[in-house]
Amino acid sequence: MGVMRSALLWVSRNDWMRETLPRYRFMRRAVNRFMPGEQAEDALDAAGLLKANGFSTVFTRLGENVRNEAEADEVTKHYCALADDIAARRLDGHISVKLTQLGHDLDQNLSFRNLRLIIAQAEKHKNFVWIDMEGSAYTESTIKLFERIRSECSNVGLCLQSYLHRCLEDIRRLSPLNPAIRLVKGAYAEPASIAYQKKSDVDENFVRCSLEMLNWGKQHGIVPVFGTHDTRLIDKIRQEAGKVGLSKGALEFHLLYGIKRDEQSRLVREGCRVRVLISYGSYWFPWYMRRLAERPANVAFVLKNLFG
Numbered sequence: 244m245g246v247m248r249s250a251l252l253w254v255s256r257n258d259w260m261r262e263t264l265p266r267y268r269f270m271r272r273a274v275n276r277f278m279p280g281e282q283a284e285d286a287l288d289a290a291g292l293l294k295a296n297g298f299s300t301v302f303t304r305l306g307e308n309v310r311n312e313a314e315a316d317e318v319t320k321h322y323c324a325l326a327d328d329i330a331a332r333r334l335d336g337h338i339s340v341k342l343t344q345l346g347h348d349l350d351q352n353l354s355f356r357n358l359r360l361i362i363a364q365a366e367k368h369k370n371f372v373w374i375d376m377e378g379s380a381y382t383e384s385t386i387k388l389f390e391r392i393r394s395e396c397s398n399v400g401l402c403l404q405s406y407l408h409r410c411l412e413d414i415r416r417l418s419p420l421n422p423a424i425r426l427v428k429g430a431y432a433e434p435a436s437i438a439y440q441k442k443s444d445v446d447e448n449f450v451r452c453s454l455e456m457l458n459w460g461k462q463h464g465i466v467p468v469f470g471t472h473d474t475r476l477i478d479k480i481r482q483e484a485g486k487v488g489l490s491k492g493a494l495e496f497h498l499l500y501g502i503k504r505d506e507q508s509r510l511v512r513e514g515c516r517v518r519v520l521i522s523y524g525s526y527w528f529p530w531y532m533r534r535l536a537e538r539p540a541n542v543a544f545v546l547k548n549l550f551g
C-alpha cells in the first residue's frame with residue numbers, strides 16, 4: 244500500500260481531524276466534486292437529472308458507527324422517509340446502508356431490526372436495499388446478518404470486497420441464497436494477513452470473483468453487480484459476460500457520483516445498465532478521505548481549492 248494511501252486512511256480514522264477539517268471552506272468546496280450537497284433533497288434533485296440522462300441511482304447518507312440507540316433510530320427513520328421520497332419522485336433509486344449506522348456496534352439485533360424496518364418500507368414501494376461492507380472487523384457479522392435477513396426478504400443485497408482473500412469463498416457460501424451481490428475492490432486499510440496489498444492482486448481477484456458471479460448470474464437469473472470505475476475491468480467483465488451468454492441488460496455497473504463521468508456516459512450510450520451511487524449528509528469526512536486514498540492525485544484538487 245502506498246505511503247500516501249496509508250496516510251489518508253489514517254487521517255480518515257483520526258477523531259481530531261474529523262472534527263476540525265470539515266469546518267474549513269476549502270475542504271467543503273473540494274468535497275462538492277463527489278457529492279451534490281449535504282441534504283437528501285440535494286441527492287434527490289441530482290438523481291432526477293441523472294434519470295433524464297439514462298442513469299438509475301443508489302442513495303446513501305454518510306455516517307458510520309453511531310454511539311447510541313437514539314442515533315440509530317434517527318438514521319432508520321431517515322431512510323424510511325427517503326424510501327417514500329424516492330417513490331414520490333418516481334426515481335429508480337435504491338438505498339445503501341452501513342450496519343454500523345444502524346447500531347451494529349451496540350447490538351447486532353438492533354441493527355437487524357432497523358435494517359428490517361428500512362427493507363419493509365422499501366418493499367412497500369418495490370424498492371431495493373443494499374448493505375455496504377465496512378472494515379474487516381465487521382465482515383463476518385455483516386455476512387451473518389445478511390444470511391439471516393435474506394432468508395426473510397428478497398429486496399436486499401450485499402457488497403463484498405475483492406481485496407479480501409476470503410471474497411471468492413464468501414460468494415460461494417452465499418450462492419445458495421441466490422443473493423444480489425455488488426462486488427467492489429474495498430476501501431479500508433487491511434493487513435496483508437487477510438487482504439491483497441498490490442493493486443494487480445486485488446484486480447486479479449476481482450476478475451476471479453466476477454467470473455463466479457457471471458456464471459451463477461447466468462444459471463440462476465440473478466443480476467451480478469460490479470461497483471468499479473476501472474475501465475479495463477469493466478470491459479473485461481462485459482467481454483466475459485458475452486462469453487457466458489449474458490446480455491448487456493443482465494448485469495449492472497455501479498459507479499460513484501462525480502467519478503469518471505465520461506465512462507458513466509459511455510456505458511449508458513453502449514446500452515449497459517448503470518447506477519450512480521449518490522452520497523449526501525454532513526458526516527462526510529472519513530468517507531471523503533477514503534475517496535482521496537483511492538486516487539491520491541485527488542489531493543492536488545483539494546490543494547487547488549485551498550490556494551485557488
Ligand SMILES: Cc1cc2nc3c(=O)[nH]c(=O)nc-3n(C[C@H](O)[C@H](O)[C@H](O)COP(=O)(O)OP(=O)(O)OC[C@H]3O[C@@H](n4cnc5c(N)ncnc54)[C@H](O)[C@@H]3O)c2cc1C
Binds near residue numbers: 377402430473474533
Ligand atoms: C457503487 C460503489 C459502492 C461501493 N461500496 C463500497 C463498500 O460498501 N465497501 C467498500 O469497502 N468499498 C466500497 N466502494 C469503494 C471501492 O471499494 C473502491 O475503493 C473504489 O471503487 C475505487 O476502486 P475502483 O474499483 O474504482 O478501482 P481503482 O483501481 O481504484 O480505480 C480505477 C480508476 O477509477 C478512477 N478513480 C477511482 N477512484 C477514484 C476517486 N476516488 N477519485 C477519482 N478517480 C477515481 C481513477 O481513474 C482510477 O484509475 C464502492 C464503490 C462503488 C463504485
